[in-house]
């Protein structure tokens with residue numbers, strides 16, 4: 288795999304924006320390239336400070352950190368724009384340059400019984416989409432690219448918390464193909480009731496997500512049921528500007544009306560270690576990335592549910608509607 292950091296775009300945008308000092312944010316897998324990026328930026332006479340905080344998605348924009356270190360621009364690598372910000376941000380989308388011929392051929396046996404395929408990709412594969420469509424069309428398939436909705440920056444773009452674009456074409460397709468990784472395909476199978484096939488380009492494997500949806504839904508029902516019996520509840524809000532999934536005051540009021548004692552907790556990043564110290568809290572609602580509660584189910588010893596799930600737990604939403612709308 289060759290990572291293309293769009294250095295030309297970085298250079299031309301820095302020339303245009305003329306910052307004096309930038310804070311650079313790199314996703315975890317790219318932090319190893321910090322020196323290469325530093326040399327490029329500092330070679331232009333611009334001071335670079337690198338954020339050591341985790342950067343899982345376009346939601347993790349460290350604007351406060353940028354202000355704290357006196358930067359006049361935030362350079363965010365690896366993700367597309369997620370939310371608007373009043374602090375200047377330059378997004379540099381990293382391209383994963385891979386030869387997809389082998390994996391595409393392999394995928395044909397997984398989609399042979401489907402005529403119309405919904406196609407979505409993570410942002411690192413936007414540049415591959417035309418050739419992927421052509422390949423499948425040559426193989427006799429009709430391809431519909433997922434629509435740009437919500438947090439998605441482009442049509443076809445899939446993010447772990449945004450599947451509106453897939454939901455809006457679900458009625459028209461027989462199955463979905465996701466070009467990316469397990470994180471995106473798992474979210475997709477929780478969001479749409481159609482077969483989902485993952486082209487796992489990093490492991491050179493094609494995988495059907497069959498069975499994953501049922502397993503996770505069972506886990507979510509267990510978490511919701513346990514949450515219902517909790518009397519002391521922690522409502523967690525994350526400091527990251529893009530991770531605001533629900534209104535804290537709305538949830539707190541609803542939980543109080545249900546007779547629960549509620550404590551509001553703020554965190555920069557949620558982790559089992561941090562929650563463990565709140566010994567006398569029985570269960571948590573997290574208004575941060577919804578995938579934390581879902582994907583890290585086994586890591587938390589106490590029930591941890593999302594905003595949507597809290598609404599089910601307190602009877603504001605029926606389980607049927609929740610499942611119909613999609614868990615993510």
Ligand code: SF4
Pocket residue numbers: 343344345346347446447448449529530575576577578
């Ligand atoms: S909120 Fe979660 S799923 Fe959404 S972009 Fe951020 S890390 Fe990814």
